[in-house]
Amino acid sequence: MDNFLTVIAIIIGLNAAICLYRAVVGPTTQDRLLGVNIVGTKTLVVVVLVTFILAENFFLDVAFVYALLLFVVTVAVARYLEAEGWKEAA
């Protein structure tokens, strides 16, 4: 079972590497933010998988903080991008 979980984690990690393309290249900043959110969700899942691969169950707190902070960063930066150009307009 451990090997199976490791293989799943590697596949998800490669997925995250592909999604990083959108975060790096993405034409608009919103694309990059979306890419960060997606990569973050994938790494969150890998954190959960690594917890069970290492069989150290109290590591789940890290996954919790991860989810909370991903939400915080995405919403805060999206709000700032929303308010972006108003100074020049006024």
Next chain:
Amino acid sequence: MSAARDIVAGALCCIGTFFFLVGTTGLLRMPDVFTRLHPSTKCDTLGACSVIVGMAVYSGWSWELCKLVVIACFLLLSSATCGHAIGRSALRRNIPYWRRQGKETGDGNGA
């Protein structure tokens, strides 16, 4: 009993990985922000939740089950909110919509 639990957990992990792949494909291939939001947030939420539920099945009855279910619920709420916030910020910054190249209808509700 333990073998059945492993099989269910493995199946859920495979489903989650499949949806992750679908979401990645959508994120790479779609033409603009609004269409990219559509596959990536939904598929990612479903994929992450099914992998986490699979891990909850794998862990059995314990405190980890409780924590994993809470994480999955939080992800279900927060991922949708994040998608909404990104889409709204893109809408407010007047990022142009994608139009099909071949037939320019011009008024925006064609194609």
Next chain:
Amino acid sequence: METALNLTFIVLLVATALMAVWARDLLAAVIIFSVYSLIMALMWQRLQAPDLALTEAAVGAGVTTVLFVVTVFKTRRREEEE
């Protein structure tokens, strides 16, 4: 198998660090740097250092990113060309 997992994420880590340095758009650099912090937290957890992983996830990915974004909005968006 374990080595492959480590290798995948170390390659990702180095790639994000290089991209954050090379980006000309400072806002993009900040956003890529938050990905770097997320992957670094995963690596700390992989090395069985959960306290450090918590700190990296909370401070590196959460607080610093928002403070950097605020700073970029207060100053200039583009890096100056030589």
Next chain:
Amino acid sequence: MKRVLSLFFIAALGVLLLYVVASMPPMGDPQTPTATHVIPRYLERAEEETHTENVITGVILNYRGYDTMGEVTVIFCALAAVLAVLGRERRGRIRGFVDRSPVPSSTIVRTMVRFMVPFIILFSVYTILHGEISPGGGFQGGAIIGGSMIIFTTVFGLYESSRRIPQKVRAPLEGSAVIVFFLVGALGLVGGGNFLTYAWPHAARGLQPALVTWLTVLVEVGIGLGGAMVLISILFAMIREEEEIALTA
């Protein structure tokens, strides 16, 4: 020429560092001095000496207490530097960048944030108080409180946020990490031990474990509150527009 020279220096430094790394013992080698001297001592004696189940917390707050006190002072100095450059806001409620934007924040995000922030703060309290048993501790919990205030400020605006945590609550609590640390350290002196020993050698024997545990928790709470307030103050100072004081202040 300058470019070539700098490239040469960087390459030389890289070769040197790689050489040093190659001569280091492999990671996790049981024969290295760290693994033969320090770690066994910590793993064997930490439980009975520091009375904390999480050995890392025991090492950080008890064995390496001086280092942690220095770090806490560094964080406080960072706040002092930021406030020296940007200045603290005057009395009254203030407005920030996103407050005055013509685009109001979305209803969905407002509802979700109002629903989420209590849970985030609850989890950070868990992280602070449970830090001696599971991973986490004062500074991590403080950073999570800072994150919750960041999201609240960006969505509801600095005006609302500074009403929830006014300056007269924030300012005294900013130094609480340093103050609590010094007080607990001095308490060790009063009890007849050394500075920061967390111990009263003359106290009754049965009292000692509970005393050490509670003092550790007290220091954790102090660091958590102080770190959170420092982060919130830095955030408020940075996103504040120049002294735009609202009329209803």
